[in-house]
Amino acid sequence: MTHVDGNALAGRLSDLFAFDLTTAIGRCVNCGTSGMIGAAMVYEAGLGTVARCPHCGAVLATIVESDDTIWLSLAGVTALEVAKRP
Amino acid sequence: MSGPAAVEPLESRRTAWYTGTVVEARPETGSARRLVLEVPDWPGNDAGQHLDVRLTAPDGYQAQRSYSIASAGPGSRVELAVDELPDGEVSPFLVEDVMIGDKLELHGPLGGYFVWMPQSVTHDPRPVQLIAGGSGVVPFLAMVRAHAEAGDPTPFRLLYAVRKPDDVFYRQELAQLAANGLQVDYVYSRTAPHDWPVPAGRITKEALAGFVIPASEKPRVYLCGSTGFVELIAGWLIELGHAAGDIRTERFGGK
Numbered sequence: 001m002t003h004v005d006g007n008a009l010a011g012r013l014s015d016l017f018a019f020d021l022t023t024a025i026g027r028c029v030n031c032g033t034s035g036m037i038g039a040a041m042v043y044e045a046g047l048g049t050v051a052r053c054p055h056c057g058a059v060l061a062t063i064v065e066s067d068d069t070i071w072l073s074l075a076g077v078t079a080l081e082v083a084k085r086p
Numbered sequence: 087m088s089g090p091a092a093v094e095p096l097e098s099r100r101t102a103w104y105t106g107t108v109v110e111a112r113p114e115t116g117s118a119r120r121l122v123l124e125v126p127d128w129p130g131n132d133a134g135q136h137l138d139v140r141l142t143a144p145d146g147y148q149a150q151r152s153y154s155i156a157s158a159g160p161g162s163r164v165e166l167a168v169d170e171l172p173d174g175e176v177s178p179f180l181v182e183d184v185m186i187g188d189k190l191e192l193h194g195p196l197g198g199y200f201v202w203m204p205q206s207v208t209h210d211p212r213p214v215q216l217i218a219g220g221s222g223v224v225p226f227l228a229m230v231r232a233h234a235e236a237g238d239p240t241p242f243r244l245l246y247a248v249r250k251p252d253d254v255f256y257r258q259e260l261a262q263l264a265a266n267g268l269q270v271d272y273v274y275s276r277t278a279p280h281d282w283p284v285p286a287g288r289i290t291k292e293a294l295a296g297f298v299i300p301a302s303e304k305p306r307v308y309l310c311g312s313t314g315f316v317e318l319i320a321g322w323l324i325e326l327g328h329a330a331g332d333i334r335t336e337r338f339g340g341k
Binding site: 002003004005006007008010011014020022023035036037038039 | 101136137138150152193194196197198199200313314331334335336337338339340
């Protein structure tokens with residue numbers, strides 16, 4: 001199955017967050033590696049979208065969208081580092 | 087906390103939904119079209135950002151796709167260059183059907199990850215290597231334009247892989263930028279120009295090594311193309327000694 005980059009999630013995530021989550025640095029629960037969410041491996045399927053750690057492949061985040069709701073899990077991210085606005 | 091520091095310049099331009107009016111439309115290649123949109127409230131965008139285009143059918147069905155922006159900086163004009171995907175839901179409309187005066191729903195500007203900022207912002211003097219496969223060159227147009235506009239001293243080099251000469255986007259503008267000092271290299275996989283020194287063929291790791299700024303100079307690398315192209319090239323770059331953290335990728339799916 002082919003994948004794109006976390007950068008491709010910028011549009012959907014901008015509906016949920018006041019900052020650009022794709023430039024935030026997330027730490028992977030599984031391997032502890034920190035990296036920008038924009039660098040994650042993103043797999044799109046009919047049911048939803050899964051973002052995986054580019055180092056170990058563990059699931060970082062899951063997005064499932066219906067007509068009325070957006071369901072977001074960040075269960076694979078232990079911490080997020082977000083730059084403050086100047 | 088350990089790990090890389092959050093040194094990225096802040097995304098100061100707020101993302102929102104806008105209505106853009108098509109003010110220019112012209113063929114870019116046999117399968118692609120260049121569109122210029124007038125977006126009255128557009129907050130400007132950084133070089134390399136993208137936007138989402140949303141189409142709504144009369145029955146309410148909606149389709150949304152992401153497109154890289156070929157323009158950068160302030161102003162209300164937004165330029166796209168869209169390649170038609172045969173099975174696409176949005177690109178055939180943008181390439182075949184949309185007309186000057188038509189309005190489009192746009193969500194943007196999006197994404198601060200695949201973005202180039204001038205040295206005056208990043209204070210990073212390292213050279214920059216851009217590598218495009220096919221229509222993956224579009225965000226790099228924004229970057230080379232912004233680089234030229236800013237008179238930025240960062241050394242830039244662009245490697246542009248295409249199937250055949252007619253597939254080259256922004257041919258004239260790239261030639262002009264090359265005449266003004268931008269180093270541009272072309273690789274042709276199917277058909278090369280008749281006077282080309284190298285026969286057409288798939289790029290190899292050895293050829294790649296000759297077309298990019300060597301790893302010893304620690305270039306920042308931006309790589310954009312189909313998923314297959316990006317996987318192949320990114321793997322070779324790492325084998326050639328480039329640090330994974332110095333390579334930013336934008337895959338647009340497909341083989």
